[in-house]
Amino acid sequence: MKSVVAYLRVSSGKQERSGLGTKAQREYIATAAKSNGWNIVAEFVETVSGSIAPADRPECSKAIAACREYSADFVVAKLDRVGRDVEHVAGLMKRVDVKVATMPNADNFALHLFAALAEQERKFIAQRTKDAMAALQRDADAGKAEAVAKVNRRTQGLEKGRGKATGKEGKATIAAVAKAAALNAVTRPHIEACLYNKLNTLQAVADCLNTKGIITSRGSAWNPTAVRRLMIALDLSFDKAA
Template sequence: MNKQKVIAYVRVSTGKQEASGLGIEAQHDYIKKACESNNWEVVATFQEAVSGAMLPTDRPQMAQAINLASTLNIPIVAAKIDRFSRDVEHMAALMKRVSLKVATMPTADNFQLHLFAALAEQERQFISQRTKDALKALQERADNGCVESMAKVKRRSDNASVARKAKADKALLVDNPQKVTAPKVNTSTKHHIDIAPHVKACMFEGASTLKAVADCLNSKGKLTSRGGLWSPTTVARLMGSIGVAFTKG
């Protein structure tokens, strides 16, 4: 049986993920296994580190993948649907140009992938709104004199200040490399800042034990700072670091 030729596309969102190789290696592995199971043959691979919010045709490597796929009339395969895009409109525009395959759902066609993309975007919007509501409630409790809430708000503010300074220093380093020494960044702290909203979202979705939070984070594809899966122990350390605790019944 002749193999179906496909083009592989691998994307990570940050230079940090690119340097670690963890996200990239996992995506290559997903694609490799899907090819073995579905009789696909990768004829070209395009890989880049860009934000998923960017229009697919504006990404250099994706643009090349689209052109080649259109020329050869073959699909582009990615490890997961969000590697193509996190925006349902972007996905719809992309599907008008090429056929897409997703390694984790290899039998899904473009129409089904469009539905999955719409549901994923809706879920992200719900999570975002719940997080905003939770933070608003936290601020209200702090304003009403709750000591614990005030401490949490202060930690969030301090962490945000650290993140803003790191971002500003990085921009200054790019513009004036001869004048700035690259700061030493606590990657663990930065990771905690990034993961905190997802922990809170899991808790608001009903996760009330360390194991439940770990399972929730793993199901969302969120990794530990070392690129591994979450366990009750690592969740406990994280929650202690970001000042989050379960509400006592």
């Protein structure tokens, strides 16, 4: 039985409500440990921003030391619990073997690739959003009625969001969107590989993802409905994969 040290991280207490709280992370890790025969020998939890390097986080440093003490692997619920910077993920993997509960069969090389893809996807999303808003503003400045209406609605929505106490609803929405984008980026290479193998039904793709050990954002197995939603989100289709 392989020994693992569990590391749980939240950026703030509010993440408990966003689905990334310690309870959810602990459940992900426990499920993966049961399925893969891992023995959780220690657990470390801390509240710290993912922008801080793992080696500079007190509890993460303790977890790394525990891995050496127990000859154990370092396990997190999701890769972004290590950090959203690919350099942070790569730096940690130089010190310990990393396992991710949602991708239990991925080795360090695969995790490095997923981290790079996720980081690139976030950059693409940010740039596309920026370009779209700039184009919309140009149309509004040119007097196009539809664009003016959209800009006005957006401005009103932002003002309404600022008026809410601490902006909880807006922040929760942003967190949910960011979480979905990161998960989609990590899952993309897997579903593309399934489609590349000429699978042409939603059930076949679901079976492919389940065989790879990939799970949905809710921690469950894939089904045709979940696959269809993911393919729409990633703008993938069976025709494009052909």
